[in-house]
Amino acid sequence: MNIKKNYLTKLAAITLLLLLSISACKSDEENPIEPITVGAIQGQVTSAVNGLSITKANIFTVPPTSRVTTDADGNYLISNVEPGEYTITASKEGMDTLNAEVTVAAGAETKADFILNQYDSLNSAFYGIITGTVKNAIDELALSNVSIRTIPPTSSVSTNSAGYFLIPNVEPGEYLVDAKKIGYDSTQITVTVFKGKTVFADLIIVPADTSALPTTAKISGYAVDASTGNKLSDVQVSVDPPVSSVLTDALGYYEIENVEPGQYTVNAVKANYTSFSVDISAQAGTVTKADLLLTKSTGAVTGKVLRASDGSPVSGAYIKTNPGSGTVLTDASGVYSFENIAPGTITITADKQGFTTASVSVQIKSSITIQADILLDSN
Incomplete structure (x- = not known):
């Protein structure tokens, strides 16, 4: 009797589990999970001197996403990042500015840790950053689409909607930062960039004389x-x-x-x-x-010189074109190439001691690389 009762109890439990599984599958079919289309970047910033966490370090990316700062433990997180390649920068006043190249994938967190040195450290980063804002001298409001250039030239950038600009990877030295916007007088400021340092260049520009509106x-x-x-x-x-x-x-x-x-x-x-x-x-x-x-407006041709008997590469073969005056040698893999060839029909000739000279004619087309292999017979 007890055996029958135990059997019925187990059968009821198995039936219940099957019903729950079927219900769960049906629920998933009725409410499909939406695919994740964005990723995230996270990491930690620490000191190269003592290994301690660095708080309030500035973290930003190019192309721009969110600008964040590290927490009390030196950690940061940039969420809702579109998939793609980014340059992520970590900076802290008195310390290096470092960059890292990352690739963000949908539904994944990409990790990028930074170890920052002091400015006077022998290991300090070589490049610096110029950053700042541009404002209207009359009302002190931020100005967007202001053209920012440096002398000597580095990168040309424009201010964003908050009047902010950033020029990365600047070699150490003295620069003149020039701000220009139509309807305003241009303004310049001199800055000195040090390795591993972010230098701030805030500019105020004055509206041009409105009595003389631009005519060009x-x-x-x-x-x-x-x-x-x-x-x-x-x-x-x-x-x-x-x-x-x-x-x-x-x-x-x-x-x-x-x-x-x-x-x-x-x-x-x-x-x-x-x-x-x-x-x-x-x-x-x-x-x-x-x-x-x-x-x-020119094309290119590349190919291999191979033994006709077994298809193995022939290195050190002289290759020339007609028309054309240049000559190249095939490499260890038998490969040769010519670039910047005018469109039209050319003859390519391969010659090497111990082999019979062979030629092939090809049609060169603009912006296209033609493949032309040549077979040589042994003498």
């Missing part, structure tokens, strides 16, 4: 390689009707000032690139942005 415009932008996204220096930029002609700087940036209001075509020219043009409208007192996307 400015055109500015960046020249960019359309294939790689890299900024292009020494690009000749001009406008039509003619105003002036300038070259892009080391960061690919250009400005054309004193442009009369009207319709213009901005032209960009650089060796080995197809010229680029874009139509813009310039209005008095404004800055018209015109970024220039240039496409390489």
Whole structure:
């Protein structure tokens, strides 16, 4: 009797568990869990001198997310960070400013710890940071979209909606920080950047004489390689009707000032690139942005020189093109390459002692790398 009772009790328990499992599965189907689309960055800041936690260290990222400070234990957390690559910076007055490159994934916490040295430490970081705010001299309100540049040049940045700007990775030395905004007189301040230090450069700019409203415009932008996204220096930029002609700087940036209001075509020219043009409208007192996307006008060819008998690589083979005057040698893997070749048909010839000379013809196209392998027979 007891055996039967125990059996029935166990059967009832198993049945209940099955019913609960089915109910849970049904609940999950009816209420699916939303996927997590953001991640987080967390870590700790400590002293290189004594290993103690550093409180109230400033933590911020580029591209910008949230600006936070470390707690009493030196810990920090930046939440709701979109997936991607970031440069995260830790700074504290009297101590180094350090950067770290991190990659944030959805639903994950990326860890980035920092160990900061004192300024006078032999291990102090080499670069510094220039940061500050720009305000209106009349009402002391923050000004956004103020162009900030340094002399000697570093990075060109603009103030955000809070009037804040930051120029990272500045080599130690003396700089002139220049603030410009249409409708305001430009202002400059001299700062000295030390390794591992954040220097503050707060600027006050005065509204220009309103009785003399601006009558001209400015055109500015960046020249960019359309294939790689890299900024292009020494690009000749001009406008039509003619105003002036300038070259892009080391960061690919250009400005054309004193442009009369009207319709213009901005032209960009650089060796080995197809010229680029874009139509813009310039209005008095404004800055018209015109970024220039240039496409390489040349192509490239690469390939391997291989033994015809077994497909093994042939190193040290002389490779030349016709037309063309350059000659290269294949590397240990039998690889060769030529860049900046004008579009059209070329003949590539491979020659090495002990082998029969062989050639192949290929069609070179703009912005494309052609693969052309060559087989050599032994003599």
